[in-house]
Amino acid sequence: MSSKALSAIIRHERAAQEVAGLTHRIGVKLGHCPISRMPADDESKIDDKGRIKTHLWHAFRHREPSSCGWGEAGLCEDGIADALSSGSEYACRHCKRAYQLILRRKDARQELGNARRAIRTMGRAALSTQGAIWERLP
Numbered sequence: 698m699s700s701k702a703l704s705a706i707i708r709h710e711r712a713a714q715e716v717a718g719l720t721h722r723i724g725v726k727l728g729h730c731p732i733s734r735m736p737a738d739d740e741s742k743i744d745d746k747g748r749i750k751t752h753l754w755h756a757f758r759h760r761e762p763s764s765c766g767w768g769e770a771g772l773c774e775d776g777i778a779d780a781l782s783s784g785s786e787y788a789c790r791h792c793k794r795a796y797q798l799i800l801r802r803k804d805a806r807q808e809l810g811n812a813r814r815a816i817r818t819m820g821r822a823a824l825s826t827q828g829a830i831w832e833r834l835p
């Protein structure tokens with residue numbers, strides 16, 4: 698295996714492990730949210746996918762009048778971070794930290810996609826020297 702191919706595989710694996718690690722840490726942070734720690738004894742505390750309606754859940758679904766004056770819009774990234782900050786409507790340090798990790802995971806997923814595309818590009822280049830695979834099928 699060429700060093701370029703090995704580097705691409707390592708890049709992919711590093712990104713995959715970072716995404717998995719961040720996903721785990723997000724779950725841990727959301728588990729510390731006071732809403733998560735209360736008994737889910739009421740259906741109104743759980744969404745239709747079985748998730749607890751944490752402060753983060755509410756911030757993601759918050760709607761307010763659109764700036765264009767027509768309809769409603771969700772919060773932008775900064776708006777969500779502000780809404781989770783101290784003194785705001787959904788203030789919760791655990792949900793805020795989870796949101797910061799979600800933004801980091803978004804970047805990590807982008808890197809994972811870039812790494813996957815780099816590997817596929819190398820794979821296609823290697824195959825092109827052998828002719829299309831469907832031409833060699835029995």
Ligand SMILES: [Zn+2]
Nearest residue numbers: 730752789792
């Ligand atoms: Zn919370």
